[in-house]
Amino acid sequence: MPERVRFTSWPRFRGPLLLCGLVLAAVTAAACTESLDGGATCPSLCPSKAESFRDTIVDAVVLDSSLGGYPALGLSPFVLIANRPDTVVTSAILRFDALPAVFSPNKGATVDSITTVDSVYLRFQLDSTGRRGNAPVTLEVYDVDTTASDSVAAVVRSLFRADRKIGSLVVTPSAIGDSLRIPFSKTVMAAKIAAKGRLRLGVRIRGGSGQLRAVAFVSGVGAPTVVFDPSTDTTYAPQQISPSTIVPNATADAELAYAVYMLSDLSSPPPGVNTLVVGGFPAYRSYLRFNVPSRITDSSTIVRADVLLTQQVSRFGNAADSVGLFALVPTTTNLVSDLRRILDLAAAGSFAGVDSTLLVPSSAGVRAVNVLALARTWRTLPTNVPRAIAFKIGLEGAQPAELRFYSSEAPVSLRPRLRITYLPRSEFVLP
Amino acid sequence: MLVLPTAGAQGSISMQGFGYPVGGGSVRTNGTGGAFAEFDALTPTNPAALGGLGRTVITAQAEPELRKLTLNGVSEKSALQRVPLIMLIFPARRGVAVGISATSFLDRSFATTTTGSAVIDGKSVPTSDQTEVRGAINDLRAGAGWQISARFRVGVAGHLYTGENKATRERTFADTLAFGSVLDSSRVTYFGTALSVGGEATLGKGFTALASYRRGNELNARIRDTIVSRASVPTRTGVALRYDGIVGSVFAVGMEEIAWSEMASLGSSSTSATDATNWHAGAEVAGPKVRGLPLLVRAGYARNELPFGVLGQIAKENRLTAGLGVPVAGEDATLDLSVQRANRTLSGSVLKETAWLLGIGIQIRPRN
Numbered sequence: 001m002p003e004r005v006r007f008t009s010w011p012r013f014r015g016p017l018l019l020c021g022l023v024l025a026a027v028t029a030a031a032c033t034e035s036l037d038g039g040a041t042c043p044s045l046c047p048s049k050a051e052s053f054r055d056t057i058v059d060a061v062v063l064d065s066s067l068g069g070y071p072a073l074g075l076s077p078f079v080l081i082a083n084r085p086d087t088v089v090t091s092a093i094l095r096f097d098a099l100p101a102v103f104s105p106n107k108g109a110t111v112d113s114i115t116t117v118d119s120v121y122l123r124f125q126l127d128s129t130g131r132r133g134n135a136p137v138t139l140e141v142y143d144v145d146t147t148a149s150d151s152v153a154a155v156v157r158s159l160f161r162a163d164r165k166i167g168s169l170v171v172t173p174s175a176i177g178d179s180l181r182i183p184f185s186k187t188v189m190a191a192k193i194a195a196k197g198r199l200r201l202g203v204r205i206r207g208g209s210g211q212l213r214a215v216a217f218v219s220g221v222g223a224p225t226v227v228f229d230p231s232t233d234t235t236y237a238p239q240q241i242s243p244s245t246i247v248p249n250a251t252a253d254a255e256l257a258y259a260v261y262m263l264s265d266l267s268s269p270p271p272g273v274n275t276l277v278v279g280g281f282p283a284y285r286s287y288l289r290f291n292v293p294s295r296i297t298d299s300s301t302i303v304r305a306d307v308l309l310t311q312q313v314s315r316f317g318n319a320a321d322s323v324g325l326f327a328l329v330p331t332t333t334n335l336v337s338d339l340r341r342i343l344d345l346a347a348a349g350s351f352a353g354v355d356s357t358l359l360v361p362s363s364a365g366v367r368a369v370n371v372l373a374l375a376r377t378w379r380t381l382p383t384n385v386p387r388a389i390a391f392k393i394g395l396e397g398a399q400p401a402e403l404r405f406y407s408s409e410a411p412v413s414l415r416p417r418l419r420i421t422y423l424p425r426s427e428f429v430l431p
Numbered sequence: 432m433l434v435l436p437t438a439g440a441q442g443s444i445s446m447q448g449f450g451y452p453v454g455g456g457s458v459r460t461n462g463t464g465g466a467f468a469e470f471d472a473l474t475p476t477n478p479a480a481l482g483g484l485g486r487t488v489i490t491a492q493a494e495p496e497l498r499k500l501t502l503n504g505v506s507e508k509s510a511l512q513r514v515p516l517i518m519l520i521f522p523a524r525r526g527v528a529v530g531i532s533a534t535s536f537l538d539r540s541f542a543t544t545t546t547g548s549a550v551i552d553g554k555s556v557p558t559s560d561q562t563e564v565r566g567a568i569n570d571l572r573a574g575a576g577w578q579i580s581a582r583f584r585v586g587v588a589g590h591l592y593t594g595e596n597k598a599t600r601e602r603t604f605a606d607t608l609a610f611g612s613v614l615d616s617s618r619v620t621y622f623g624t625a626l627s628v629g630g631e632a633t634l635g636k637g638f639t640a641l642a643s644y645r646r647g648n649e650l651n652a653r654i655r656d657t658i659v660s661r662a663s664v665p666t667r668t669g670v671a672l673r674y675d676g677i678v679g680s681v682f683a684v685g686m687e688e689i690a691w692s693e694m695a696s697l698g699s700s701s702t703s704a705t706d707a708t709n710w711h712a713g714a715e716v717a718g719p720k721v722r723g724l725p726l727l728v729r730a731g732y733a734r735n736e737l738p739f740g741v742l743g744q745i746a747k748e749n750r751l752t753a754g755l756g757v758p759v760a761g762e763d764a765t766l767d768l769s770v771q772r773a774n775r776t777l778s779g780s781v782l783k784e785t786a787w788l789l790g791i792g793i794q795i796r797p798r799n
Contacts, residue, residue, distance in 0.1 A: 053549050301613045303604070304551065372611050421551050421610075427654050429564065429598035429617035431448045431539075431698045431739070 053303060053421050056296070060418045061408045063289040063388075066271045067340055070283040071397040074257025078127060078398030079216040079224075080281070083137065083205035087317055088281045088400040089266035091204040092214065093144060093156060094122070094224050095245035095259050099193050103230040103239055118229040119238070120189045121181040122167070122201060125222040130213020130399060132318075133173035137210035141167035141184045144202040145192075151247070153263055160202055173210040180212070181227070189228055199226065199241075202263075213398050216260045224260060268316050268402055274410040276309075278325060279361075279393030280316060280402035285328070287339055288416055289388040296422050297378045297387070304421035305375035306368035307389065309405040310414040311359065317400030319362035324394030325403060327354040329374060333384040343390055352377060356394065361401050368419065375420065443500050443509070443541060444746045444775045444784040448702045448739025449596075449694065450539030453515045455532075455570060458492050458767035458792035462754020463713025464731020466683040469641035469671035470631060472576075473518055473794060475532040476669060477629035477643035478586025481520060481576025484528040488520040492767070492792030501783045511540055516792070526578035530588075536570040539596050549602070557605040566596035568621045582633040592623035592650055592664055621697075623650030625664040637676020641685075643669045652697050662697035665738075666690040671711075679717035679725065686710050691738035703743050707736035713752070727756030729769070741777060748775045754790070767792040 079092040102111045122141055143166050144150070144159040167184025182203070192199050205212070215222030226241040243259040250258075268280030276286040288307065296302065313319075327349025330342050349356075353373025371389060378387045393403060406414035445451040456465055457473035468476040473490050496511040518532035542563040548555045574588025598617045604610035629643030647664025671685030687709050695704040713731025720726070730753050737746035754769035769790035776783060 053551055055552055301611075301615060303610045303613055370609065372609075376611060423602075423613050423615075425615060427617045427619070427659070428600065428615070429596050429619045429654075430652060430660065431702045 053423050054300075055419070055421050057308070058290075058292065058296075058418045058420065059412070059415060060290040060292050061288050061416045062291045064276055064287060064408045064416060065339055066275070066277045066284045066286045066407075067343060068270070068277075068280075068282060068284045070285050070392065072257065072344075074259065074261045076262070076397035077215070077217060078130070078395065079214050079260060079262050080130070080211065080398050080400070081139070081203055081205055081214060082132070082211035082400070084132070084209050084211060084400075085266065087266070088264070088268065090281070091157075091160065091202055091263045091265065092216075092224075093258075093261050093263060094201045094203070094243050095198070096200070096226055096241050096243055097198040097245045099197065099199055099241065100230075100239060101193060101196060103236075105231070105233075105236050107237065112231070114193050114230045114239075115190075116232055117186045117190045117193065118232055118234075119183075120186045120226070120228040121183050122203065123225050123227050124180045124182075124212075124214040125224075126176060126178050126180055127213040127215065127398070128176075128178055130211065130395075131173045131176060133208065133210030135208050135210070136170050136172050137205045138207035139169045139171060139180075139182050139212075140165055140204055140206055141182055142202040142204075143188060143200070145198060145200040150200070151258070156202065157263055157265065160204060164202075166201075170207070171210075173212055176212070180214070186228070189226075198245075201226075213395075262397070268400060271404070271407075274407050274414075275312065276405045276407045276416070278391045278403045278405070279323065279396065279400075281397070281400040283393055283396045284402070285343055285390055285392045285396075286405070287330070287343060287388065287390040289386050290418060292375075292378060292387055292418065292420075295424075296420055297375070300422040300424045302372065302375050302420055302422045304419070305370070305372045306419045307371050308417045308419050309367045309369065310410070310416075311364050311367050312404040312406065313364045314361040314402050314404045316402050317361065319401065320360065321401065322358045322360050323399070323401045323403065324356040325359055325369065326356045326392050326394055327352075327369070327371065327374070328390040328392060329354065330386065330388045330390060333382070334386055335384070342388075346390055349374070349389075354389075359403055361403055367405075375418075443498065444741075444777050444782060445498070445737060445748070445786070446539065446541045447737070447741055447746065448698060448704060449568065450537040450739075452689075452707075452735075452738060453494075453513060453535040453538050453567075455516060455534030455536065457490065457516060457518075458494075458754060458769045458790040459715070459727075459729065459756060461494070461771060461788070461790050462729035462731065462752055462756075462767070462769035463683065463715055464711045464733040464750060464752045465709070465735075466671065466685045466711035466713030466731050466733075467681070467715070468687075468711070469629070469643060469669055469685055470639070470673055470683070472520060472528075472530070473516070473792075475516075475518065475530065475534055475570070475572045475574065475588070476627075477631070477641060478530075478572075478574035478588040478627060479576050479584040479629035479631045479641070479643070481528040481530045481574060481586055482584035482631075483526050483576070483578030484520055484522050486522065486796045486798070488518070488794055488796050490519075490792060490794040491517045492790055494788060494790045496786050496788045498784060498786040501785075502781065509541075511538070513538060523575075527575060529573075529575045531573045532571070534570045534572070535567050536592060536594070537568045539567060540565045549604075551610075556610065559603045559605075561601045561603075562598065563600075564596055564598045566594060568592055568594040572627075574627070576629075584631040586629045588627045590625040590627060590645070590664070592621060592625065595620040618654070619659070620653045621650065622653065623664045624648040627667075637674050639673040639675070641669075641671045641673065643667075647690075647693060650694065650697060660697050662695065663693040665693045681715045683714075684710075684712045689738070694738070701742075703740050704738050705736070705740060705745055707738055709733065709735040715756075718755075721758055722761065724758035724761065726758070729754035729756070737775070741780075744780060745778045746775060747778070748773050750774075750788075762796065763798065764793065764795045767794065 271277040277284040328346040515535040520530040571591040576586035603612040627645040645667040669687035717725035718728040733750040771788040
């Protein structure tokens with residue numbers, strides 16, 4: 001039966017006991033904040049078996065290839081103007097299809113026709129890191145306008161001849177600042193304006209070995225411009241024309257591409273057998289597709305992932321200077337099989353957390369490219385998205401350096417591989 | 432090449448294995464060292480204690496624990512929050528009362544942060560490991576007690592043991608550029624059943640003998656609906672002797688044996704479970720009156736063996752307890768408070784763990 005409790009009066013202790021009760025209640029309430037942090041007594045109280053990661057190097061590349069012709073015409077942020085007969089020879093083509101016929105003197109309300117011009121220059125913003133050459137060279141400006149099919153490189157290239165030369169400037173590349181003005185014929189300029197024509201200029205370096213890298217953004221900061229005085233009155237502000245072109249039956253992108261672009265007279269050698277090339281001029285990109293065992297991607301946590309590439313010595317371009325190897329992350333499904341299309345649609349590696357890697361073209365050996373962040377996304381990708389990566393070089397199309405690696409057709413020990421360190425998932429909750 | 436199969440980094444004496452056996456005692460029972468467990472109706476141990484209750488009782492309690500672990504002068508504090516008991520009792524006819532309750536059976540909540548290393552490519556790489564496990568195995572009991580006569584009570588109850596443990600583990604490397612962290616999680620659910628019976632006999636001269644027995648059935652662990660291990664709910668046998676021959680006072684001593692080893696196969700081979708024999712003594716005396724009803728003052732002592740040790744070492748616990756029962760609404764509601772000071776040791780070790788376990792519970796007895 002229930003225990004018997006008989007009550008007696010104990011008034012002397014009522015106050016202290018009630019106080020104790022209140023204190024206890026308050027302390028109990030204050031202890032409601034949970035803090036489970038521990039571990040100071042481990043390993044004494046933490047009996048656990050050693051946790052081991054697994055290292056594996058996988059011949060996982062099922063497809064690799066190098067694709068040339070990058071960057072796409074007109075999409076390079078820089079133009080390389082170079083005369084390095086042992087390496088690369090390039091010219092810049094700039095189109096100014098919209099020439100002004102009138103001007104407002106000193107930006108006033110009146111409008112005057114342009115009947116004469118003076119002080120005509122082609123002005124470039126330069127990337128000073130792209131200068132090569134300590135000896136004087138001549139920058140030559142040509143009128144490359146033609147009624148022939150000027151989207152054909154050979155046609156444009158043929159216009160770099162003496163009777164088309166309209167300006168020049170002798171410079172020492174290493175001594176140039178961050179901008180450059182090349183004077184050219186005001187007669188030609190005035191005639192083009194008078195004829196309501198268009199101005200298309202070709203720029204190249206001759207008379208010595210040298211290289212300049214100019215900013216090529218069209219409709220943006222730093223685009224090459226033509227600057228001239230619209231009158232002999234020197235108090236008037238100079239006129240400035242930005243590149244633009246009209247290509248019949250072409251898209252706006254194509255017109256943008258042809259506004260400022262490069263012509264290559266001497267290019268880097270093709271990849272050759274057993275070789276993947278990244279960079280060069282015009283630049284190559286290389287694509288690698290992997291078949292990674294699902295036990296690694298799906299049932300493990302990857303803690304390290306490197307693409308191991310065996311680098312070959314390259315002597316092309318600035319072979320002793322470090323260049324950045326940048327990743328691209330293909331995102332298309334296997335419905336897209338055209339590699340160029342896949343690369344066009346690829347995202348920059350930085351979006352997937354893949355950082356660039358600095359390499360020296362003239363060196364050789366196994367190089368590890370950290371692709372941890374990318375490899376960790378493979379588990380979440382739909383199965384119809386190939387696990388792949390592509391590489392492009394830093395300053396693609398604006399510098400001639402290239403990186404050469406052995407492809408999957410090379411001997412086994414030289415092929416691209418994946419080195420992965422992972423921890424298989426386990427159900428570890430049971431004590 | 433081994434894969435860590437267990438969340439072993441419990442990091443305290445009381446949190447080894449499947450966790451700390453909370454006991455499921457009411458605040459009153461906890462304030463008396465657990466000695467009242469066999470006859471306190473609010474403690475779902477002996478179903479016979481339900482018999483004869485004439486009023487509906489609703490009770491709930493919270494029981495935070497402030498723990499301090501010391502090893503070689505290094506101490507570490509942690510705080511746990513528990514709601515170890517919710518119970519509803521309602522009377523039926525002819526001395527029968529029915530009770531349903533939810534109590535914490537084994538509480539397993541801990542977090543540890545340790546430093547270590549991993550061997551990668553033959554090199555040792557510094558790491559930091561964080562492990563957190565939360566969850567418990569709970570005891571859901573439905574029981575009935577019957578007061579057969581003025582001297583005898585009996586009871587029977589069915590138990591469902593359910594619950595889960597969720598574990599997360601993060602391992603980070605010092606070199607965050609080359610290595611990514613590992614964040615893994617794992618969840619296990621438990622299910623088991625048991626049947627308990629109990630009885631109480633008044634011996635005369637204020638003495639009452641009490642006994643209860645719990646027979647465990649299968650207890651299994653499931654990961655994603657797959658049974659990964661099986662064991663039994665540990666068998667428990669408890670006896671107690673109560674003396675209430677002094678006006679306003681109740682004294683009790685008790686002993687229980689719990690066959691925790693029956694749970695051993697539920698965990699991995701690194702889990703050692705040992706049977707426990709626990710001793711309890713406690714008293715409750717009527718103190719000064721509050722609004723016409725006495726304030727109940729409690730004290731007790733318990734000597735317990737904890738079920739799960741470390742690598743074969745056995746953990747033991749001594750508790751000194753005290754408590755108050757404060758009438759807050761006449762006979763309709765009582766506020767119970769308890770404080771327990773626990774000292775835990777591990778055989779063959781200099782490790783010491785001390786804890787303050789604070790209890791606050793409210794019992795409401797609506798008029799029928």
